[in-house]
Amino acid sequence: MNIKMVGYILTKILGVEAVLMFLPILVGIIYGEREAVYFLVPIALLCLIFLLGLRKPKHQEIYAKEGMVITAFSWISWALIGAIPFTISGCIPSYIDALFEMISGFTTTGSTILTDIEALPMCMLFWRSFSHWIGGMGVLVFVMVLTNLDKNRSMYIARAEMPGPEKDKLAPKMSSNVRILYGMYFALTAIEVVFLLIGGMDLFDSLVHAFGTAGTGGFSSHSESIAYFNSAYIDGVITVFMILFGVNFGLYYLALHKDFKSIFKNEELRLYLLIIMVAMVLVTMGIRDNYGSVFEAFRYASFQVGAIITTTGYCTADFALWPMLLQIIIVSLMVIGACASSTGGGIKVSRVLLMGKCIHRGVRQMEHPKSVSVIRVNGKKVDNDVLSNLYFYIFAYLAILVGSVLLVSLDNMDFTTTVTSVITTMSNTGPGLGAVGPSGNFASFSILSKLVLSFDMLVGRLEIFPILMLFTAGTWRKRF
Amino acid sequence: MNIKMVGYILTKILGVEAVLMFLPILVGIIYGEREAVYFLVPIALLCLIFLLGLRKPKHQEIYAKEGMVITAFSWISWALIGAIPFTISGCIPSYIDALFEMISGFTTTGSTILTDIEALPMCMLFWRSFSHWIGGMGVLVFVMVLTNLDKNRSMYIARAEMPGPEKDKLAPKMSSNVRILYGMYFALTAIEVVFLLIGGMDLFDSLVHAFGTAGTGGFSSHSESIAYFNSAYIDGVITVFMILFGVNFGLYYLALHKDFKSIFKNEELRLYLLIIMVAMVLVTMGIRDNYGSVFEAFRYASFQVGAIITTTGYCTADFALWPMLLQIIIVSLMVIGACASSTGGGIKVSRVLLMGKCIHRGVRQMEHPKSVSVIRVNGKKVDNDVLSNLYFYIFAYLAILVGSVLLVSLDNMDFTTTVTSVITTMSNTGPGLGAVGPSGNFASFSILSKLVLSFDMLVGRLEIFPILMLFTAGTWRKRF
Numbered sequence: 001m002n003i004k005m006v007g008y009i010l011t012k013i014l015g016v017e018a019v020l021m022f023l024p025i026l027v028g029i030i031y032g033e034r035e036a037v038y039f040l041v042p043i044a045l046l047c048l049i050f051l052l053g054l055r056k057p058k059h060q061e062i063y064a065k066e067g068m069v070i071t072a073f074s075w076i077s078w079a080l081i082g083a084i085p086f087t088i089s090g091c092i093p094s095y096i097d098a099l100f101e102m103i104s105g106f107t108t109t110g111s112t113i114l115t116d117i118e119a120l121p122m123c124m125l126f127w128r129s130f131s132h133w134i135g136g137m138g139v140l141v142f143v144m145v146l147t148n149l150d151k152n153r154s155m156y157i158a159r160a161e162m163p164g165p166e167k168d169k170l171a172p173k174m175s176s177n178v179r180i181l182y183g184m185y186f187a188l189t190a191i192e193v194v195f196l197l198i199g200g201m202d203l204f205d206s207l208v209h210a211f212g213t214a215g216t217g218g219f220s221s222h223s224e225s226i227a228y229f230n231s232a233y234i235d236g237v238i239t240v241f242m243i244l245f246g247v248n249f250g251l252y253y254l255a256l257h258k259d260f261k262s263i264f265k266n267e268e269l270r271l272y273l274l275i276i277m278v279a280m281v282l283v284t285m286g287i288r289d290n291y292g293s294v295f296e297a298f299r300y301a302s303f304q305v306g307a308i309i310t311t312t313g314y315c316t317a318d319f320a321l322w323p324m325l326l327q328i329i330i331v332s333l334m335v336i337g338a339c340a341s342s343t344g345g346g347i348k349v350s351r352v353l354l355m356g357k358c359i360h361r362g363v364r365q366m367e368h369p370k371s372v373s374v375i376r377v378n379g380k381k382v383d384n385d386v387l388s389n390l391y392f393y394i395f396a397y398l399a400i401l402v403g404s405v406l407l408v409s410l411d412n413m414d415f416t417t418t419v420t421s422v423i424t425t426m427s428n429t430g431p432g433l434g435a436v437g438p439s440g441n442f443a444s445f446s447i448l449s450k451l452v453l454s455f456d457m458l459v460g461r462l463e464i465f466p467i468l469m470l471f472t473a474g475t476w477r478k479r480f
Numbered sequence: 481m482n483i484k485m486v487g488y489i490l491t492k493i494l495g496v497e498a499v500l501m502f503l504p505i506l507v508g509i510i511y512g513e514r515e516a517v518y519f520l521v522p523i524a525l526l527c528l529i530f531l532l533g534l535r536k537p538k539h540q541e542i543y544a545k546e547g548m549v550i551t552a553f554s555w556i557s558w559a560l561i562g563a564i565p566f567t568i569s570g571c572i573p574s575y576i577d578a579l580f581e582m583i584s585g586f587t588t589t590g591s592t593i594l595t596d597i598e599a600l601p602m603c604m605l606f607w608r609s610f611s612h613w614i615g616g617m618g619v620l621v622f623v624m625v626l627t628n629l630d631k632n633r634s635m636y637i638a639r640a641e642m643p644g645p646e647k648d649k650l651a652p653k654m655s656s657n658v659r660i661l662y663g664m665y666f667a668l669t670a671i672e673v674v675f676l677l678i679g680g681m682d683l684f685d686s687l688v689h690a691f692g693t694a695g696t697g698g699f700s701s702h703s704e705s706i707a708y709f710n711s712a713y714i715d716g717v718i719t720v721f722m723i724l725f726g727v728n729f730g731l732y733y734l735a736l737h738k739d740f741k742s743i744f745k746n747e748e749l750r751l752y753l754l755i756i757m758v759a760m761v762l763v764t765m766g767i768r769d770n771y772g773s774v775f776e777a778f779r780y781a782s783f784q785v786g787a788i789i790t791t792t793g794y795c796t797a798d799f800a801l802w803p804m805l806l807q808i809i810i811v812s813l814m815v816i817g818a819c820a821s822s823t824g825g826g827i828k829v830s831r832v833l834l835m836g837k838c839i840h841r842g843v844r845q846m847e848h849p850k851s852v853s854v855i856r857v858n859g860k861k862v863d864n865d866v867l868s869n870l871y872f873y874i875f876a877y878l879a880i881l882v883g884s885v886l887l888v889s890l891d892n893m894d895f896t897t898t899v900t901s902v903i904t905t906m907s908n909t910g911p912g913l914g915a916v917g918p919s920g921n922f923a924s925f926s927i928l929s930k931l932v933l934s935f936d937m938l939v940g941r942l943e944i945f946p947i948l949m950l951f952t953a954g955t956w957r958k959r960f
Contacts (some may be wrong), residue, residue: 161922362872366952392842396842412803412804415804415808419899444895
């Protein structure tokens, strides 16, 4: 482990947070809020840390291990420092609560401990939602470009941060195309802001909700979430953009190059859209009687399905009151999540696809015990590395799920709340069922549970590996 | 698929059921119950079926595929016919309910749709519990021995029926040692009967509860289950025997050969005992205040832990009223289950061990990306076949779990009941939480749910493969 280089890159990454924190100050100045001054404290701290890293270390070699440790530490320290203004301003008096809120922001979860969201100053609400937008795309590759780190080195960091099972194939593309990807992210967000402004939202709300959609986060500036606006147009715009941000960004890259054939043939996209359509139909049928017309039922069904499968977690209806079948569908969508290399969470549609293909292969081998059958996705053979990665991911996911549920159950909440609070945080969705349903929040959990659920959010967003890396003995050996 | 041979073996297997059905008639005669006469109907039916199979087919080749299909059909048809006396006698008026009860019996689950168990005649109660004992050890290998089927052929059937991840290693041993294994099963059951008689149970109850323990089933002749006897001695005896029947029977074989070193070094046994000890300590601490002394708390804690990890499902306390941590521990024990090649269900301790080792290997490979590390259990390298079997099993398990929960949720019960009813039936445990907790039952489910849960019991007992085999198109091609 090249600890000096890890520290050096960390100081750069924290420097970027200092720059970004001037944005909520700007918002505070516009709205004349004196709470904006509290952002100067973390900025000062971050500048101090940045100064520590002015000298570049002699040995600059970093590999996968360092990449993961840098990623894990960056996300944790961004949240640790990003939470400071909430606590010193008194907006969120408990620092653990503020940290939970910030981790929920950066990991694009959207679970909140706030009971009265409107009580927060605009600058704080802005920073809270802006963290979704930062966390959605991942900051580290962006920072790598800014700091001119060698391409091969930034690859290791990109790999640790990008979601999805096939990291190796993505990474080389990433380093050359990072500007295009960020450009598309900017552009899509800007288009959504325009659409929301047309719908009559003010600029502040448009920005906040575009950040929440783009990052598939789910923080709103209103306690009622999107239901506050009570507009079919706004519901529609946000539904479409949530689903768009849940698509693999690599496909937008293909669209730019007019390779529509590959897009059409993409198995993950097809499964993603199929699941969405089936879920929308079932939910529409299930809630038909709650609404005046099929169209109205479809409006609420499509919004909730879009919000949950993309793990955004915005709400316009309280699905915790729906028939049990629909609640189970919602929880299943949560676990599945969005496409790989999107801003969404969950175990990803591509992993579900791979698991399905593994089952199919197993059945074929039962029928023909001597056949050796390969697994293909999009017509290409899936590497054994990708598969063993999948097995490891699923087993570790299950182990962390069970461990977290055990720890959270110490709070002695009901079974539904205990289990779904862990599922929704591990999937970076936001709401669950029971006390953490759409009309509830995470305020009543103990400090231990809040820390466990924060851990689950990080594990979910960074897909287990980098966070697990921090806890392995081998990581901390052999320094130079 | 050699359908003629499958049919031929099936007729033999059903002939054995006819013979076994004379036992409840004997019980009926002893207790002077005229309901015993209803057993003659299925016996007549079985004899008719047996006569159909007097001519041995020309082509006698059977392979893994046929083995699985025979296994699946045997279990299903035993239950289909075994359920007849309950319905025609009017004891369980609905045939679907009777079928649920019989599948629950043969799969050693112990979930019941009965609301008043004591209302049943003794002969019916005997048959219900006897099905646990038959199902516990698996009948097919026994039948193979009786019918003098060639060893290599019976191996394919033994493999389909034996629980645990390493079927290949077991099977050759099995075919030569099947008499010893059944002998030990008989002997251990007989010893338990003696211990229960000493505790003051009458012979009928002793037999019923020894069958329930030996098969890790859980049917009792009393609605209150073991709590009815209210005896620390009986609780203790049953706790010890449940745990003994949850041990890999291969280890008893080693004990007969005085190979205690291998037993001591067996990793699955060590993990099994470790989980039991930790769970007993935690549960004792958690329910300490409900009881007069630590010893009393330990009595109830150890019984419930033993009953659940071995997936027996007997109860002396209502764990659905315990603190949430203990409820989560109970559900986790249910999923883990007993050792491979025991009479217990669940995913098996050996699979949990393998999953843990896969996670450990994944972590090692994160640290040293170029290292190729093998997985060892008991000092021996685990075959790739065993591992790909594990992946398939776990993925199929998860898929069936989610699918079943979706179907059962149509009944619109609460989340806890919906989820745990599927978990407890897939694990062949018996009780779950919520409406299916220790003081509840499965009577209020719809016909669809009862069929889904029956399917889950079969899938759990036969470990997915044979049942899945029935649904694959390739199974039914190429007959001769």
